[in-house]
Amino acid sequence: MDSDDAPHIPLAYRNVPFLDSDDARPLRILAEYLQPLQAFRRERVCGTVVFFGSARIARDGPLGRYYAEARELARLVTQWSARLSSELCHCVVCTGGGGGIMEAANRGAADAGGKSIGLNIGLPHEQRPNPYVTPSLTFEFHYFFMRKLWFAHLARALVVFPGGFGTLDEMTEVLTLMQTGKLARRIPIVMYGTSYWNEIIDFAALARHRMIDPADLELFAFADDPATALAAMQRGIDSAAVDRVPDLAASRVLV
Numbered sequence: 001m002d003s004d005d006a007p008h009i010p011l012a013y014r015n016v017p018f019l020d021s022d023d024a025r026p027l028r029i030l031a032e033y034l035q036p037l038q039a040f041r042r043e044r045v046c047g048t049v050v051f052f053g054s055a056r057i058a059r060d061g062p063l064g065r066y067y068a069e070a071r072e073l074a075r076l077v078t079q080w081s082a083r084l085s086s087e088l089c090h091c092v093v094c095t096g097g098g099g100g101i102m103e104a105a106n107r108g109a110a111d112a113g114g115k116s117i118g119l120n121i122g123l124p125h126e127q128r129p130n131p132y133v134t135p136s137l138t139f140e141f142h143y144f145f146m147r148k149l150w151f152a153h154l155a156r157a158l159v160v161f162p163g164g165f166g167t168l169d170e171m172t173e174v175l176t177l178m179q180t181g182k183l184a185r186r187i188p189i190v191m192y193g194t195s196y197w198n199e200i201i202d203f204a205a206l207a208r209h210r211m212i213d214p215a216d217l218e219l220f221a222f223a224d225d226p227a228t229a230l231a232a233m234q235r236g237i238d239s240a241a242v243d244r245v246p247d248l249a250a251s252r253v254l255v
Helices: 022-042 064-084 101-111 144-153 165-179 194-200 203-208 214-219 226-236
Strands: 048-052 092-095 116-121 138-141 155-160 189-192 220-223
Touching (some): 064 092, 064 101, 064 189, 064 226, 116 144, 165 189, 165 214, 189 226, 194 220, 203 214, 214 220, 220 226
Parallel strands (some): 116 138
């Protein structure tokens, strides 16, 4: 057979049907770790301030004040971040990349002339990245757990605006990592909107029923305006460690 007539056999890492198969799932999972890692190194991002909150909050809706306040807080965070160093990107605003509170936070970072991250994920109702995310820091995830890893791994601080199931899931994930020592550092967590969160979750009852320790209530603080939220985050961030990428907790051998 003439070599020109031989069937073309693609390399395994260029074989699209294989890469889309069940057998290649570990490769797809690894790609959702390595692609953001490469981008963060290229853009010199060494820490984030993560904004959680509902995609359903509209500027002109009943909870519209939270859109405006998330935008303002993200602007303040970005201005503060710019003063920390000219070499590395500290405390970069990071969201889930969608609408509502996420859009507001990315927009606030853009208002201040800074970069921001969007960790978008494909959903049945087609969540689209908002237009305010920095293009080189926009990502599309398939696996929720890999997206959650990137929310937690670089986080210097976390602010949680009103939200539903997704926000509750993301918030409690980080609280659990903090409670169980699976993060090598303490992340200041700010629950934004005291009345909303105290209506949604009776945190004190969790301690009263001994579902959590009373000390676990100190894992987070409340804020109702951008200046108070920013101050709480600034107090809780380890200023001596802002020039290095946060570590994951060391593995422990349980005997």
